[in-house]
Every structure is written in C-alpha cells, then in structure tokens.
Amino acid sequence: MARFLSILPLLAGALAHEHHGTSLFPRAEQLAPPTFGYHGLTGPLNWFNLNQTTNEMCAKGTHQSPIDLSQPFLLASPSSNPQISLSNAPKGAEFINLGTTVEVMGANGTLVKQGKTSNLIQFHFHSPSEHSINGVYYPLEVHFVFQAEDASLSVVGFVIDIGGTSFEPLGALASSLGEIPQRGNETTTKPLDFARLERHFKKHGTYQYSGSLTTPPCSEGVAWTVSAQPLSVDTKAFNAFKGVLKFNARYTQNNPGEVNLLQHIADTL
Ligand SMILES: *[C@@H]1O[C@H](CO)[C@@H](O)[C@H](O)[C@H]1NC(C)=O
Ligand SMILES: *[C@@H]1O[C@H](CO)[C@@H](O)[C@H](O)[C@H]1NC(C)=O
Ligand SMILES: *[C@@H]1O[C@H](CO)[C@@H](O)[C@H](O)[C@H]1NC(C)=O
Ligand SMILES: [Zn+2]
DSSP states (O other): EEEEEEOOOOOOSEEEEETTSSSTSSHHHTTSOOOOOOSGGSSSGHHHHTTTTTTHHHOOSSSSSSEEOOGGGGEEEEGGGOOOOOOTTOOOOEEEEEESSSESSOOOOEEEEEEEEEEEEEEEEEEEEEEEEETBBOOOOEEEEEEEEEEEEEEEEEEEEEOSSOOHHHHHHTTTGGGGGGEEEEEEEEOOOOOHHHHHHOOOOOEEEEEEEESTOEEEEEEEEEEESSSEEEEHHHHHHHHHHHHHOOOOOOOOSSOOOHHHHHHHH
16 A cells, blocks of 8 residues: 655755654655755765755764764663663554655654653664674664654664564565655555564663764754664565665764864865
C-alpha cells in the first residue's frame, strides 16, 4: 500500500531530514523538495553557499558531525548510556522517501539522559555510514532523532554492517523499500519490533559527544550517542537500502572543538 504525497511548493527555509518533524520545522516544509543534496554544487562541500545565513554553521561551526569516533574519552561504558525505550508498532508506522533519505515517522519512544526526557520524532538512514569507528566506516547508519520540551535534540546512531540475519526492525523496513522508490512516495511499514535493537543498545558502550545536524543547517548543540557495536542486515536488505538511498552521507568533520575544515581551507587559499 503506497500512496503519493502531494509535494507542496518550496517554502523558504532549508529542509533537512536530521531535524525533520522536530519543532524547528513544521510539517509543510518537510514535504517540500529538498534544498540540498550530496553531489556537486548541492553537495556537502557547498551547503554553506546554498544559504549563507541559515547554513553558516556548515562551514564555520567547530562542533560538526559526523566525526571519526576514535578518541577513547568519547567512549562510555554501557552503564553511562542514556535510557532508550522504543515502542513496538504492531500496525506499522509511516515510511517516507524524502529524496535525501528514507524516514519512519509516528513511532513512539523516549530517551532519558541526566533526568531529561526526550521524545522520538523520527528515524532515518544514511548510506554509507556517516560516523566511522576507529577509522572504519560501515555500509549503513540509522539515526533516531529525539527532542526534549526545551527543543534540544538528541540523536542515537547505530552503524550497520552486512552479514547474518537482519536486526529488526531493519529487515521489516527493507522489505517495504520497494514501495517508496522515489522522493514523495509514502507507505505504511510492516509491524516494527524494537526489542532486539533496544537490548543491543543497553548491552554495548556508546560514543557520546556534542555535535551537529549532519544536514543543513548543520545546527550545533546536538547530543550524539552512537553505539560502539554495529547492527547488521543481510545482503538483500542492504541492497534494498542502497538502491533507494544512493549516496547520502556527509564527509567526516574535524574533531570537536577544532577549526571547521572549510574555514581552514578558505583561510589558506
Ligand atoms: C536563506 O534562508 C532565509 C531563512 O529561511 C531566507 O529568508 C532567505 O531568503 C534565504 N536566502 C537565500 C539566498 O535563499
Ligand atoms: C504512537 O502513539 C500514539 C498515541 O498513543 C498512537 O496514536 C500511535 O498509533 C503510536 N504510533 C505507532 C506507530 O504505533
Ligand atoms: C512514487 O512517486 C512517483 C512520482 O514521484 C509516482 O509516479 C510513483 O507512482 C510513486 N510510486 C509508488 C509506488 O507510489
Ligand atoms: Zn541523519
């Protein structure tokens, strides 16, 4: 069951999937055609120039994401993980192709960190992974985006390898990708079960750092938690994700607190 979303006229402001559905951007703007891409002049090297006002941080921010997760001090033991709770969706959830990613909306969940509760807004995928771990990147990455009442964002990320049987709900989602091949396509997923993913998260350490949206406007102050242990999908599921996502990963940013690479290059040209 797939239906076509009406594509509303392009409204002012950047569409970005990282904060899609959060209070930063109302829904009408979310469905507008993307204002950025991953190649050539719409790609990550030029996001700043797409709108120098809104996207300033993409070229000047010094706490940008993604990064290579290799600094041992960023790695926390499982007991320091935020608590996440993701509700199973026996009737499925909304699954949209935004052109820049595929995204699940309407699923429920919470993240509790240092006494503060954030609610799950959406989760979406990148190929290849945006974060690398000790210099190693992975074929996929999933981002669960949570927002607290004060509007602050937390993102829980998992890199995803190929092999074995697919973690749920990744396998179920992969089987619906054929229904949303193009931007604007929307469907309802099969039942989603998060139990194994939640157990995996609790059991393994996480990299935690303060970074940014990995899409324009590259806003900072995003609390990142990336599981140190990859999830996995089987080859068929990977190929389904790859075929729809194409390439949608921002390049590795400088270490948190260090000069933005674009700023550095501009200053030295
Ligand atoms: C940049 O974004 C702002 C805020 O959405 C908008 O007012 C402005 O017109 C945009 N500038 C360009 C050059 O698109
Ligand atoms: C999330 O919770 C709301 C409110 O209880 C419910 O209407 C909705 O169906 C839930 N979403 C899913 C995907 O189950
Ligand atoms: C996906 O959207 C395109 C238009 O962008 C439409 O032609 C096509 O029928 C849609 N596919 C599905 C499976 O809904
Ligand atoms: Zn993302």
